[in-house]
Amino acid sequence: MKIVKFFQYAYLIFAALFLYDAINKYITNGTIAYISILFSALAVFMYFFRQRFNKRYDNKDNSK
Template identity: 55%
Template sequence: MKYDKIFQYAYLVFAVLFLYDGISKWNDGTNGAYISLGLAALAVFMFFFRRKFSNKFEDRNNSK
């Protein structure tokens, strides 16, 4: 179960990396800034999605 927590926070790390990449591409004027920013948003969404279902799974196991 500890691995689930590690992978949840890995999504936030990737979000920060994609956000940095998107901002640097935006300032340079190169193509692909929207893709990097979209992937950053997707990584943040996946963090909250995984955290919600992880909490649901733990609550279900604790109630039995």
């Protein structure tokens, strides 16, 4: 179960990478990288979704 918690934090790493990519493209080219911003927002959403899902799953295991 510990590997699942690792992937939860991997979403934050990917969000930071996509956000860095979007900022870097904006600074160098002056264009807005909507796809990178979208993936960054999706990764942050998935982090909170997985965190909430894991808490719910842990509560079910503790109640048995």
